[in-house]
Ligand SMILES: Nc1ncnc2c1ncn2[C@@H]1O[C@H](COP(=O)(O)OP(=O)(O)O)[C@@H](O)[C@H]1O
């Protein structure tokens with residue numbers, strides 16, 4: 576293991592103020608005989624940062640997101656989340672780390688026949704393994720918390736409505752409420768608004784980033800919408816040809832540079 580990662584793992588475990596939630600070093604991934612999808616990715620994300628991961632279709636954004644949680648196992652390199660080096664621990668510990676992360680995907684994956692509220696309640700299942708949660712909290716307390724999560728995304732009035740009768744934007748809000756129900760420390764969102772119309776997309780991105788800011792949550796989202804990256808992220812990381820082609824704070828001059836690199 577590289578010294579840098581080892582040192583940082585110890586550093587963050589010590590719970591210092593400069594907590595680094597994500598450290599990636601030398602990450603490599605290819606599928607079968609195909610070309611490398613990720614080649615030597617180095618990245619670190621501090622607690623509370625909002626980062627947009629951009630790049631053309633097939634650039635490896637989703638693969639990188641999945642590698643962060645070892646949902647896809649990297650071929651080489653290190654991932655350290657919350658100071659835990661994923662290569663170095665048992666599967667049970669990897670699951671415990673995953674439980675600290677809320678996921679939102681392009682397709683919300685709600686259970687269609689269940690109500691919005693019941694879908695949000697499902698978020699609690701990701702919170703703690705082996706049912707420990709359900710022994711520690713009453714059903715009423717869980718339901719109150721799920722209602723509060725729905726309220727935070729502005730949908731308390733639709734709690735009883737079946738998920739398959741919600742609009743795309745409403746569904747994605749329920750997915751966010753479900754992620755909040757998990758009480759995550761970090762949110763990973765893979766193309767969270769790609770299937771929404773532009774107005775709903777703006778609303779959901781705005782909701783996402785303001786919730787992350789209020790809660791002090793680390794947020795990494797992928798997008799192929801440059802304007803979303805520039806508007807909602809504090810920092811933009813660009814992937815091209817399996818490498819990080821750009822890693823910069825979001826500033827005024829960045830738009831034209833992005834257009835050149837990713838045109
Ligand atoms: N499970 C998989 N098996 C084989 N190839 C894959 C798999 N997942 C992704 N790929 C390939 O890896 C490349 C990057 O895909 P992906 O990470 O989904 O890119 P992006 O999210 O940026 O569009 C693509 O060429 C894709 O076909």
Ligand SMILES: [Mg+2]
Pocket residue numbers: 636637638765766
């Ligand atoms: Mg993708």
